[in-house]
Amino acid sequence: MLMNNKPVTICRCEEVGNKTIEQAIDDGARTVDAVKRATRAGMGLCQGRTCQSLVAALISCKTGQPLANLVPSTSRPPFRPVRLESLAEVGAKLLLEKEADKI
Amino acid sequence: MKKSAQAVIIGGGIIGCAAAYYLAKEIDDVILIEKKCIAGESSGANYGMVWQQTRQDGYDLAAARRSLEIYPQLCREVFDLDIEYEEKGGMTLFFTDLQAEAAKGYVEYKNSLGVPVRLLSGKETRSLEPALSSRVTGSLFCAEEAQLNPFYTTLAFARAAQKEGATIYQGVEVLSINLDRGAVCSISTSEGKIFTNHVINAAGSWAGTVGAMVGLKVPVFPHRLQSLVTEQIPKLLTRTIQGSRIARTSEEAAKTFQYAYDTTGGNRPCINQQPPAECIIESSLFYAKPTVNGNIVLGTACDFAGYNRETSYEALAVIAHMAKMIIPRLKDVNIIRSWANFDPWTADGIPIVGETGVKGFFIAAGHGTGMSHAPATGEALAGLITGSAAAIPLGEANINRFTGYREEC
Ligand SMILES: Cc1cc2nc3c(=O)[nH]c(=O)nc-3n(C[C@H](O)[C@H](O)[C@H](O)COP(=O)(O)OP(=O)(O)OC[C@H]3O[C@@H](n4cnc5c(N)ncnc54)[C@H](O)[C@@H]3O)c2cc1C
Ligand code: FES
Numbered sequence: 001m002l003m004n005n006k007p008v009t010i011c012r013c014e015e016v017g018n019k020t021i022e023q024a025i026d027d028g029a030r031t032v033d034a035v036k037r038a039t040r041a042g043m044g045l046c047q048g049r050t051c052q053s054l055v056a057a058l059i060s061c062k063t064g065q066p067l068a069n070l071v072p073s074t075s076r077p078p079f080r081p082v083r084l085e086s087l088a089e090v091g092a093k094l095l096l097e098k099e100a101d102k103i
Numbered sequence: 104m105k106k107s108a109q110a111v112i113i114g115g116g117i118i119g120c121a122a123a124y125y126l127a128k129e130i131d132d133v134i135l136i137e138k139k140c141i142a143g144e145s146s147g148a149n150y151g152m153v154w155q156q157t158r159q160d161g162y163d164l165a166a167a168r169r170s171l172e173i174y175p176q177l178c179r180e181v182f183d184l185d186i187e188y189e190e191k192g193g194m195t196l197f198f199t200d201l202q203a204e205a206a207k208g209y210v211e212y213k214n215s216l217g218v219p220v221r222l223l224s225g226k227e228t229r230s231l232e233p234a235l236s237s238r239v240t241g242s243l244f245c246a247e248e249a250q251l252n253p254f255y256t257t258l259a260f261a262r263a264a265q266k267e268g269a270t271i272y273q274g275v276e277v278l279s280i281n282l283d284r285g286a287v288c289s290i291s292t293s294e295g296k297i298f299t300n301h302v303i304n305a306a307g308s309w310a311g312t313v314g315a316m317v318g319l320k321v322p323v324f325p326h327r328l329q330s331l332v333t334e335q336i337p338k339l340l341t342r343t344i345q346g347s348r349i350a351r352t353s354e355e356a357a358k359t360f361q362y363a364y365d366t367t368g369g370n371r372p373c374i375n376q377q378p379p380a381e382c383i384i385e386s387s388l389f390y391a392k393p394t395v396n397g398n399i400v401l402g403t404a405c406d407f408a409g410y411n412r413e414t415s416y417e418a419l420a421v422i423a424h425m426a427k428m429i430i431p432r433l434k435d436v437n438i439i440r441s442w443a444n445f446d447p448w449t450a451d452g453i454p455i456v457g458e459t460g461v462k463g464f465f466i467a468a469g470h471g472t473g474m475s476h477a478p479a480t481g482e483a484l485a486g487l488i489t490g491s492a493a494a495i496p497l498g499e500a501n502i503n504r505f506t507g508y509r510e511e512c
Binding site: 027028029030031032034037038040043044045047061076077078081082083084085087088089090091092094095098100101103 | 140141147198237254258262274298333334349373381384389414416419421422426427428429433434440442
């Protein structure tokens with residue numbers, strides 16, 4: 001994938017290219033999570049489902065760490081994007097049950 | 104790994120990185136050791152508010168005001184990275200007329216401390232933030248407050264420290280601290296031993312564990328805060344806003360603007376004091392932070408759950424409900440992620456900064472608002488260690504304010 005030195009997009013959601021990610025690795029990022037924090041790769045709509053294995057491969061490639069050690073960054077709920085309103089309805093009910101007076 | 108250093112800082116959050124920068128300017132051989140990665144905990148997971156209106160009179164406010172003074176200069180002269188520092192002012196919303204009444208006294212008090220906070224009507228508030236609902240009856244606005252990208256800011260401090268000659272090890276854990284006749288002489292890490300006479304405990308919510316390595320109780324506890332983030336949307340908010348708890352009686356209204364978790368009742372806190380039991384629904388304020396990328400970060404739900412970093416459906420639902428009530432247009436927006444992290448907590452809401460009964464062992468931890476304190480903390484701590492004049496006095500933040508501290512050492 002990086003044979004011909006042409007820049008490629010690694011994270012499509014956040015439009016992060018391999019150069020940016022390689023720079024982050026050069027600056028000391030050694031895990032998928034560290035790269036995510038430094039470059040936003042993995043923070044997009046798909047939450048890294050598309051790009052994280054590529055990020056792991058890049059780290060492995062540049063640092064020599066075995067790919068198996070590069071556990072993917074923790075995936076956090078919601079596992080699919082969810083409309084705020086559907087969560088809010090649950091919240092309103094909970095507050096009613098607890099008679100909590102909250103805006 | 105290096106075998107010796109003049110000073111070793113434990114923790115690569117904003118406090119450790121700021122301390123590393125200020126120390127490395129003054130002395131050679133500064134080492135920072137971070138168990139995970141730079142800004143891997145609280146310092147990479149917060150809202151980036153640099154505020155003064157919510158700070159307590161004394162050390163807390165002095166550190167925030169000093170930091171507001173230093174940040175612009177750091178951005179101009181030191182940082183080689185854009186930390187997205189924006190002086191947009193901070194806004195605290197309220198929702199009843201009783202609160203508007205209580206806010207008047209609060210503004211007078213804050214102004215007497217030199218905090219330029221102003222009272223805005225509901226209409227004035229919405230002219231600044233048109234997306235806010237008509238439930239907002241007014242706000243406290245302080246123009247001299249800023250917001251920043253917490254991750255980039257921590258990284259910028261780390262890079263500035265390295266430029267000044269500091270060495271940073273990530274993925275290395277400090278396991279023990281060794282004393283010789285009561286004074287720090289070396290530390291043992293997962294990668295080997297380093298000889299040093301100065302150790303700075305900047306381990307945030309883990310400061311207690313590090314304190315125990317020299318036999319000290321350091322009463323800092325992890326306060327779990329849960330947050331949500333939306334997809335990227337066209338601009339909806341200009342600045343970070345804070346909500347308040349709704350108040351329907353004058354007694355409640357009078358408490359609207361008490362921020363500190365002061366569980367001490369105005370007394371000196373006790374070294375053995377534990378965090379109170381707390382219900383997520385009762386205790387948490389609302390926050391909304393527009394990021395430069397167009398996502399909006401929403402919070403918060405707070406509780407004490409040890410080091411459990413899971414999010415709960417209940418907490419996220421309550422945050423979403425508050426968000427919809429305060430910013431109605433958010434209702435159709437997608438939530439893409441949630442997370443929980445720990446805000447270092449102390450019984451009186453003031454961090455613990457300064458020297459201790461163990462020679463060579465310093466603490467800079469327990470910051471509930473470390474983004475607002477870091478530059479001032481780093482500067483003052485470096486001054487303390489190198490013996491130069493202090494910009495802000497540290498006395499009030501020393502661990503010896505806790506009753507029972509002396510018996511422990
Ligand atoms: C949701 C949320 C929102 C917030 N919003 C704001 C805000 O808007 N403004 C504000 O000013 N503050 C805010 N805060 C508070 C702010 O995040 C903290 O005050 C600040 O990050 C604390 O920094 P720290 O360096 O002390 O701790 P941390 O960032 O937690 O760093 C401590 C580091 O020490 C490391 N460590 C621990 N033990 C060891 C060991 N044995 N060896 C090596 N390393 C070790 C950890 O891995 C960690 O990286 C918020 C906090 C949260 C959770
Ligand atoms: S491709 Fe990276 S977050 Fe979707």
